[in-house]
Amino acid sequence: HITNSTPPNTSKVYSYFECREKRTDPTKSRKVKYDKTVFYGLQYILNKYLKGKVVTPEKIQEAKEVYREHFQDDVFNEKGWTYILEKYDGHLPIEIKAVPEGSVIPRGNVLFTVESTDPECYWLTNWVETILVQIWYPITVATNSREQKKILAKYLQETSGNLEGLAYKLHDFGYRGVSSQETAGIGASAHLVNFKGTDTVAGIGVIKKYYGTKDPVPGFSVPAAEHSTITAWGKDHEKDAFEHIIKQFPNVPVSIVSDSYDIYNACEKIWGEDLRSLIVARSADAPLVIRPDSGNPLDTVLKVLEILGKKFPPVENSKGYKVLPPYIRVIQGDGVDINTLQEIVEGMKQHKWSIENISFGSGGALLQKLTRDLLNCSFKCSYVVTNGLGVNVFKDPVADPNKRSKKGRLSLHRTQSGDFVTLEEGKGDLEQYGVDLLHTVFLNGKIVKTYTFDEVRDNAQLKESELNVLLD
Amino acid sequence: SECLLKRFLPITHYKQYPPNVSKIYSYFECRRKKASQFSEVVFFGLQYLLKKYLIGQVVTEEKIQEAKLFYQMHFRQTVFDEESWRKILEKHDGRLPIRIKAVPEGRIIPRGNVLFTVENTDPEFYWLTNYIETMLVQMWYPITVATISREFKKILAKHLKATSGSLEGLDLKLHDFGYRGVSSQESAALGGAAHLVNFCSTDTVAGLLMAQRYYGCPMAGFSIPAAEHSTIISWGRGREKEAFERVLDQFSSGPVSVVSDSYDIFNACKHIWGDKLKERVMERSQDSCLVIRPDSGDPAETLIEVIKILEECFGCSLNSMGYKVLPSYLRIIQGDGIDLCSVDEILQKLSDEGWSAENIFFGCGSALLQKLNRDTLNCAFKCSYVETNGKGMDVYKQPVTDPTKGSKRGQLSLRRNSDGCLETIERGAGKPEEDLLVTVFENGSLVQDYSLEEIRKNARLQDEEVPTLHNREQEPLHIINGIH
Numbered sequence A: 001h002i003t004n005s006t007p008p009n010t011s012k013v014y015s016y017f018e019c020r021e022k023r024t025d026p027t028k029s030r031k032v033k034y035d036k037t038v039f040y041g042l043q044y045i046l047n048k049y050l051k052g053k054v055v056t057p058e059k060i061q062e063a064k065e066v067y068r069e070h071f072q073d074d075v076f077n078e079k080g081w082t083y084i085l086e087k088y089d090g091h092l093p094i095e096i097k098a099v100p101e102g103s104v105i106p107r108g109n110v111l112f113t114v115e116s117t118d119p120e121c122y123w124l125t126n127w128v129e130t131i132l133v134q135i136w137y138p139i140t141v142a143t144n145s146r147e148q149k150k151i152l153a154k155y156l157q158e159t160s161g162n163l164e165g166l167a168y169k170l171h172d173f174g175y176r177g178v179s180s181q182e183t184a185g186i187g188a189s190a191h192l193v194n195f196k197g198t199d200t201v202a203g204i205g206v207i208k209k210y211y212g213t214k215d216p217v218p219g220f221s222v223p224a225a226e227h228s229t230i231t232a233w234g235k236d237h238e239k240d241a242f243e244h245i246i247k248q249f250p251n252v253p254v255s256i257v258s259d260s261y262d263i264y265n266a267c268e269k270i271w272g273e274d275l276r277s278l279i280v281a282r283s284a285d286a287p288l289v290i291r292p293d294s295g296n297p298l299d300t301v302l303k304v305l306e307i308l309g310k311k312f313p314p315v316e317n318s319k320g321y322k323v324l325p326p327y328i329r330v331i332q333g334d335g336v337d338i339n340t341l342q343e344i345v346e347g348m349k350q351h352k353w354s355i356e357n358i359s360f361g362s363g364g365a366l367l368q369k370l371t372r373d374l375l376n377c378s379f380k381c382s383y384v385v386t387n388g389l390g391v392n393v394f395k396d397p398v399a400d401p402n403k404r405s406k407k408g409r410l411s412l413h414r415t416q417s418g419d420f421v422t423l424e425e426g427k428g429d430l431e432q433y434g435v436d437l438l439h440t441v442f443l444n445g446k447i448v449k450t451y452t453f454d455e456v457r458d459n460a461q462l463k464e465s466e467l468n469v470l471l472d
Numbered sequence B: 001s002e003c004l005l006k007r008f009l010p011i012t013h014y015k016q017y018p019p020n021v022s023k024i025y026s027y028f029e030c031r032r033k034k035a036s037q038f039s040e041v042v043f044f045g046l047q048y049l050l051k052k053y054l055i056g057q058v059v060t061e062e063k064i065q066e067a068k069l070f071y072q073m074h075f076r077q078t079v080f081d082e083e084s085w086r087k088i089l090e091k092h093d094g095r096l097p098i099r100i101k102a103v104p105e106g107r108i109i110p111r112g113n114v115l116f117t118v119e120n121t122d123p124e125f126y127w128l129t130n131y132i133e134t135m136l137v138q139m140w141y142p143i144t145v146a147t148i149s150r151e152f153k154k155i156l157a158k159h160l161k162a163t164s165g166s167l168e169g170l171d172l173k174l175h176d177f178g179y180r181g182v183s184s185q186e187s188a189a190l191g192g193a194a195h196l197v198n199f200c201s202t203d204t205v206a207g208l209l210m211a212q213r214y215y216g217c218p219m220a221g222f223s224i225p226a227a228e229h230s231t232i233i234s235w236g237r238g239r240e241k242e243a244f245e246r247v248l249d250q251f252s253s254g255p256v257s258v259v260s261d262s263y264d265i266f267n268a269c270k271h272i273w274g275d276k277l278k279e280r281v282m283e284r285s286q287d288s289c290l291v292i293r294p295d296s297g298d299p300a301e302t303l304i305e306v307i308k309i310l311e312e313c314f315g316c317s318l319n320s321m322g323y324k325v326l327p328s329y330l331r332i333i334q335g336d337g338i339d340l341c342s343v344d345e346i347l348q349k350l351s352d353e354g355w356s357a358e359n360i361f362f363g364c365g366s367a368l369l370q371k372l373n374r375d376t377l378n379c380a381f382k383c384s385y386v387e388t389n390g391k392g393m394d395v396y397k398q399p400v401t402d403p404t405k406g407s408k409r410g411q412l413s414l415r416r417n418s419d420g421c422l423e424t425i426e427r428g429a430g431k432p433e434e435d436l437l438v439t440v441f442e443n444g445s446l447v448q449d450y451s452l453e454e455i456r457k458n459a460r461l462q463d464e465e466v467p468t469l470h471n472r473e474q475e476p477l478h479i480i481n482g483i484h
Helices: A042-050 A057-071 A078-088 A129-133 A136-160 A181-191 A202-210 A227-231 A235-248 A263-274 A276-280 A297-311 A338-350 A453-460 A464-471 B009-015 B046-054 B061-075 B082-092 B133-137 B140-164 B185-195 B205-215 B229-233 B237-250 B265-276 B278-282 B299-314 B340-352 B452-459 B474-480
Strands: A010-019 A036-038 A094-098 A104-106 A110-116 A170-172 A254-257 A288-291 A328-332 A358-362 A377-386 A389-392 A411-414 A420-423 A439-443 B021-030 B040-042 B098-102 B108-110 B114-120 B174-176 B256-259 B290-293 B330-334 B360-364 B379-388 B391-394 B413-416 B422-425 B438-442
Touching (some): A010 A129, A036 A136, A042 A094, A042 A129, A057 A078, A057 B205, A129 A377, A136 A181, A136 A338, A136 A377, A136 A464, A170 A181, A181 A202, A181 B185, A227 A235, A227 A254, A227 B379, A235 A254, A235 A263, A235 A276, A263 A276, A263 A288, A263 A297, A297 A338, A338 A358, A377 B229, B040 B140, B046 B133, B046 B205, B046 B438, B061 B082, B140 B174, B140 B360, B140 B379, B185 B205, B205 B452, B229 B237, B229 B256, B237 B265, B237 B278, B265 B299, B278 B299, B299 B330, B299 B340, B340 B360
Parallel strands (some): A170 A358, A254 A288, A288 A328, A328 A358, B174 B360, B256 B290, B290 B330
Antiparallel strands (some): A010 A110, A010 A377, A036 A104, A094 A439, A377 A389, A411 A420, B021 B379, B040 B108, B098 B438
């Protein structure tokens, strides 16, 4: 909100966004590297907050009053906003260029740039910063979700020979664990870039409204019990609860949480004996999916599989791993994050269980336990025009080289070997570097390029080369 | 606002309860967890959810149709109970037949106690209680932000009292810098408002608007103009002094914060603020002080070096407790790397070097508004009582694999016992006249409307929460009195 402190006669401010690279101390190695990020979520922000007429006389008045009280001083730039209202009918004279949504780009590259298009509105670039930086969230959810997809793909391929059902292996359980309804919608949609299973239906609304898909809906779920629908029957009636629920949903998969009192007893006695005949009658399209929800995730999963394996003998698949009969499966939805996911699939593999047996649900770790620091998302000014002269600007704090920012006008290119490179200081203008991968998506209040969710999913797909690296 | 009917998966649960269920009663708590650093919580945020999503007519025919279609596609089968929702429309004019009782907002409650309860008021709509669970569980967020913010306040109070003798200015000591680091605008508003339960300083404007709209507070927080990196670096590398000077000129009548680490924080403090612009700085008053902002490097070390440089250039004085204070026209704000741990370390180091906490303000971003989750305070919503065939039954979960996940049983109330401690009475054994839970929502209407002013009063620090640090004068007294 400090509009008057740029040099006098500034006529343009140009800023950019990246997920900075972090050269970490090798002794502090993180388990997960996040070398590349999925670019996603800009279209939501542009549509919801920046396009069209965002300035009205009423809003100017309201803001003026709020800011006067808040700062106990007249700092609100009424003149600047009135100018936008009058000259542009309240549309923002800004240009935003970005990589296509869904693109998977290595850290340390420019992902989008923002510049003012009217010399009087040079200050607007940094006014939109706070709202645009919130793109860290959909980028981070989509990236973390995709890294988990790689783990699941590797182990699924190794233990079964194919990737069937991969899109349903990690289910979004995050609705109750996010900080608001709006966050739920954004985060859930970001997970659906990589997967198709979600209980956070708000995400579907976001996708339909801001991106669009060719299919009627981009995400699916199955009927599921929760503790209240089991405990409401009373402690001694867990079997009655299970029986009632499984009979309510004969033709679709049904997930039934089984740890209200004793997961192992439920698996062995109730599912494994009392209700066994109901289960074996179910088709492969409508399995019973047993859900543990407490205890150490890996230990619980292995013990549950062992018990189920005794009651419902598995077969060995073409890769030599055990698979339970098709009418029974397991979903682990407690304590699942990228690290425990790796531990569980590795543990299952060591015990010769195929990943076909299991799917995962993740809540807080998928949609909430993330911060802007995970991928070092940052928005910085890199170029200004003052007194008609363009100047490359940057920060370079002596105490932290990781916080250095890029200089000048930026563009993103592919080298001959297929790598990505960001050119600084306007070098991308030179023909020899080929086409700039940043496209104008927003210009003077209008959205000029959009991506459908199908395109986003396409761009974010796991590549053959990535799978080969994983399986080596 | 978006359709309540299309939000939630518990859409299939109505088919799963026992036949002839007529009441489902559930509750919310922050479960107790051994070795947690948070032993009590600030209850805040329910009024926002009620006003925004639950009061008035939430069911219409249009919404029923939309939801029906939506769920058909999402589940690839018919699970939506159209008839039941239509009955709410016909029988109750689309208003939710639900009762919610809760602890008054702003109250400080020990972990492991009931914070609010939810039950259906019409036997036909037993399934509604857990339908709205997913939304109500999001209470974890404003509760957790308000709690963490208050923990910061305790730490700041401790050091401020010890090094200056008073708590003046405490509520401006922690500035909310979290807007850009939070996951959405709505979270910014809710988290921002939760911080304002304890403090008055914020850059998260959405929080102010939330406090205004939902908690009746016209202006809940304040800020000061602040330069950020772009306004400094846009002058070019060799012109940091001109950039600084411009900020001082533009904001001459009130406090102003200037980020000073774009290139070299120590050089900026020693040669620009402390030399080239020294007179300009000294011209300013306490009401228009310069607040220097470092933003990189190890927070404690950087601060010590910065404050030493400023001492050399501007001098300092001793306060009544014998600690050093910079001239009143000069202060520092540390807004990088701040969390509960680092703020305590920094203030301890400063105090060890003889510096008062009056010299410094803090800004906190993600540690305040984003780096937290439902597990931070183990927030949970569980069913504890049902009525079936006219008979009431206490229900609960008690997983053998995790005793800490056990839930409470029966109808619950919260009371203060004879020792003055808060406790939850289970199994409907509580006396209604002792119950501290208050009906806040009933059949579509808001029954209580708390203002931020009341909430702030409820949440203020008590005298016993601001311990006096041991110092040499105090210790002998303790031994003499036999207290040790």
